[in-house]
Amino acid sequence: MGMTMTQKILAAHAGLDEVKAGQLIMAKLDLVLGNDVTSPVAINEFNKAGFDSVFDTEKITMVMDHFTPNKDIKAAGQCKQCRDFCGEYKIKNYFDVGDMGIEHALLPEKGLVAPGDCVIGADSHTCTYGALGAFSTGIGSTDMCAGMAKGKTWFKVPSAIKFNITGKLPEYSAAKDVILHIIGLIGVDGALYRSMEFSGEGLKNLTMEDRLCMANMAIEAGAKNGIFAVDEVTLDYIKDKVDREYKVYEADPDAEYEAVYDICLDEIKPTVAFPHLPENARTFDQIGDIKIDQVVIGSCTNGRIEDMRCAAEILKGRRVADNVRCIVIPATQKVYLQAMQEGLLEIFINAGCAVSTPTCGPCLGGHMGILAKGEKAVATTNRNFVGRMGHPESEVYLASPYVAAASAVTGRISQPSELTD
Known part of the structure; x- marks a missing residue:
């Protein structure tokens, strides 16, 4: 039986000819990631273990x-601890205020991930880099510690689910609608410890921002x-970003999948995930009149330049409701600057929006938009758990930049179709 994309990458990094689902392997790492919340725990463990060096000063990154x-x-103390550690060990890819961004938008932009890489990050949404044809996954801070010191870690090889993508998205439907549709279809545990592998002729109609x-x-x-087959869209995206050798892996024709889903983009409608799980996906024929108090457009899911353009298209010449x-x-700073140069920030401000410096901010109930008791928010973020954006009795509805x-x-x-000029 052949191997999936993920299995091929893991086999290569483990120095094996082949691996099978469920197998335990030790794999070499191309990148170890931490942020201002998770890195301090890893640093504490690093010091406690008595490590006095990192495996590679260019393959570790911390993003505040x-x-x-x-x-x-x-928060200031956590960032200082990360700053001091990276200074002491001469970590090249340390990103702080003024030269930073939300980690999972920043790393692809900086060319730090390439097809075929094996990446771990002490943040659950490290799976983002599968959009580039890499194996990337979230781990705990103690695993981050070991990865920083040794440059390798243990994995259990996952089985896989295949998503065959066809067609093209209609106007005002977005990649966020696609993934909410899929999660609604299979559930929040529908791919538990599996690899979600995306391929098919419809990939050509999904931009890199869509895939991310x-x-x-x-x-x-x-x-x-999650991982996407590498194609011309991928290669065009990385051509002026990645300046090192990389390898493209393709799934074998006889690779084994636990399930195969056909996803036709033509049929995807604007979708909203209701509280308090991303699987509570509904299209607008199932949504009544729900008044809201806040909208957040951003995050590692939908804070890229295409997302800014989508939001600006809707907000141009209009005002945010009372x-x-x-x-x-x-x-990221690059997205901020590009949005400014394209006049998008002017559109947002004229519409009555507040525009923030890059930060995760309200997504995890951090700052820059905490919800009070009973408040409702539409957000382009990725989670809507109880209390995710503030008070336990607040509600978060996940949606695309268009819907937000x-x-x-x-x-x-x-x-958007409800708006009239």
Whole structure:
């Protein structure tokens, strides 16, 4: 029996000719990632273990993004600990305020991940980099510690689910709608410890931003990782970013999958995930009149330049509804600058939005948009668990930038087709 993309990457990094689902392997790492929340725990364990060096100063990265710019004294202390550690061990890829971004948007932009890489990160949405044809997965801070010191870690080889993508998205439907549709279809544990592998002729109609959004939310279906077949879209994206050798892996024709799903993009409608799970996906024929208090457009899922453009398309010449707060957060400094140069920030500000420096901010209930008791928010983020964005009795509805922007204008959960000039 042949191997999937993920299995081939893991086999190569373990120095094996082949691996099988369920097999335990030790694999070499191409990148170890941490942020301002998870890195301090790893650093503490690193020091406790008595390590006095890292395996490679260019293959470790720390991104200060969750509570930065520092929201309080504890956040400031966490960032200082990371800053000092990276200075002491001469970690090349340390990113802080002014030269940073939300980690899972920043690393692809910086060319730090390439096809065929094996990446771990002390953040569950590290699965984002599967969009580039890499194996990437979230791990705990103690595993991050070991990875920083030794450059390798243990994995149990996952089995896989295949998603055959066909067609092209209709107007005002987005990649966020696709992944919410899929999670609604299979459930939040539908891909538990499996690899979600995306292929098919429809991939050519999904941009890299689309793929990054979808791979990012593989974990919301319980997946070990999400991964996209490498094609011309991938290679065009990395050609001016990745300056090292890499290897493209393809699934064998006889690779074994536990299930195969056919996803026709033509049929995807604007979708909203209701509280308090991403699997609670509904299309607008199932959504009533739900008034909202806040809209958040950003995050590692939907804070890239295409997302900014989608939101600006809807908000241009319109105003955010009374009693609604709309917060726009470009995911990186580059996205912020490009949005400014394209006039998108002017559109947002004229519409009555608040525009933030890059930060995870409200996505995890950090800062820059915490919800009060009873408040409802439409967000382009990736999770809507109880208390995710603030008070345990607040509610978060997940949606695309199109739906989020339209909802900001109407003051209730809406799709762009409901707006009239």
